[in-house]
Amino acid sequence: MAFKAQAFRTFGKLTFGFRTFGKLTLAGVIGASLVAGDVGAQQKTPSPGSAKAIFGAEKLPTQGPAQPIGFYAKGCMTGAEALPVDGPTWQAMRLSRNRRWGNPAMISLLEKFSQDARTRIGWPGILVGDIAQPRGGPMPNGHASHQIGLDADVWLTPMPSHRMSYEEREDLPFISMLQKDKFLTLDPKVWSEQRAELLMLAASYPQVQRIFVNPAIKKKLCDTWTGDRTNLGKLRPEYGHDSHFHIRIKCPPGANGCTPQPPVAAGDGCDKSLAWWFTKEPWAAPKPSTKPPKPPREVMVSDLPKACSAVVDAPSIASTEAGTYGGPSAASALTAAPAAAPPVDTGSALPSLGPVPNDKPVVQ
Numbered sequence: 001m002a003f004k005a006q007a008f009r010t011f012g013k014l015t016f017g018f019r020t021f022g023k024l025t026l027a028g029v030i031g032a033s034l035v036a037g038d039v040g041a042q043q044k045t046p047s048p049g050s051a052k053a054i055f056g057a058e059k060l061p062t063q064g065p066a067q068p069i070g071f072y073a074k075g076c077m078t079g080a081e082a083l084p085v086d087g088p089t090w091q092a093m094r095l096s097r098n099r100r101w102g103n104p105a106m107i108s109l110l111e112k113f114s115q116d117a118r119t120r121i122g123w124p125g126i127l128v129g130d131i132a133q134p135r136g137g138p139m140p141n142g143h144a145s146h147q148i149g150l151d152a153d154v155w156l157t158p159m160p161s162h163r164m165s166y167e168e169r170e171d172l173p174f175i176s177m178l179q180k181d182k183f184l185t186l187d188p189k190v191w192s193e194q195r196a197e198l199l200m201l202a203a204s205y206p207q208v209q210r211i212f213v214n215p216a217i218k219k220k221l222c223d224t225w226t227g228d229r230t231n232l233g234k235l236r237p238e239y240g241h242d243s244h245f246h247i248r249i250k251c252p253p254g255a256n257g258c259t260p261q262p263p264v265a266a267g268d269g270c271d272k273s274l275a276w277w278f279t280k281e282p283w284a285a286p287k288p289s290t291k292p293p294k295p296p297r298e299v300m301v302s303d304l305p306k307a308c309s310a311v312v313d314a315p316s317i318a319s320t321e322a323g324t325y326g327g328p329s330a331a332s333a334l335t336a337a338p339a340a341a342p343p344v345d346t347g348s349a350l351p352s353l354g355p356v357p358n359d360k361p362v363v364q
């Protein structure tokens with residue numbers, strides 16, 4: 001619910017057009033996910049047998065070495081590790097989703113980034129949102145990418161000083177950096193220079209290839225960042241991403257089944273690809289058409305790379321604890337929902353579908 005409410009706040013009067021546009025562009029989700037970070041959420045319950053239903057039902061990763069298979073928005077993974085629920089400089093959020101699984105390269109990056117954030121810029125610690133499902137793959141709701149363990153969402157809210165309960169991690173509201181009722185404008189009461197430092201720190205790691213942020217955040221950095229701008233081009237403007245940012249890392253060395261994405265174009269990206277977001281075009285309702293578009297065919301496991309069929313059937317590791325980064329002792333009792341916890345309505349708890357650009361800007 002929180003995310004929907006935020007979308008309403010964020011887009012104000014544009015909400016109607018925003019939602020309509022989203023529904024009508026589902027057909028472009030797979031293609032558009034090349035540029036999209038978290039858009040592409042389809043709220044409809046996936047059919048039994050679809051890739052979303054099958055991968056969404058996996059509780060544990062496969063045994064064996066970690067391998068990303070396929071592309072960020074069309075693939076799966078083996079040998080995932082779980083980010084521990086708590087670390088000295090992080091807390092994992094929305095535990096009921098079971099999406100704190102990733103390639104070890106991503107999990108160790110999150111650990112390093114969270115430590116550096118504290119020691120180098122004084123950010124108390126990070127709140128980590130979705131990484132991936134235990135075996136990756138398409139999710140029943142929430143993201144087009146995050147399928148191969150190399151994408152992770154980090155909140156723009158600092159970690160609180162206390163260790164949050166299971167329920168707090170479910171309910172802590174997303175805080176938008178955008179000003180209510182203003183078009184793509186950061187709220188100076190929420191935004192801070194320290195958040196700019198956090199983003200540029202994340203972009204500084206060589207293995208990080210892209211960071212998806214709201215266009216208003218990108219513009220702010222373009223206008224105000226006076227430090228080294230070498231990595232500014234890694235910050236890519238995208239719908240949403242106003243309360244969290246999305247870190248995407250490159251295919252790790254030796255990951256032969258991983259399909260790389262081309263690097264971002266040279267330069268800081270403070271150019272017409274950013275200016276486009278401040279035109280009406282990305283936010284306009286689609287032209288009325290006489291025929292409603294055909295709903296897209298659901299993605300099946302057979303549409304994913306061939307190796308993903310074997311990933312579905314492969315034996316599991318023994319337990320979440322056994323797959324937790326740092327070993328079973330790093331796992332936490334919080335991974336289990338308390339008996340009294342109400343059932344989680346994942347449909348409404350996840351972001352509603354944002355509009356997806358059809359062919360612009362070109363793949364970033």
Ligand SMILES: [Zn+2]
Nearest residue numbers: 037038153246
């Ligand atoms: Zn994301």
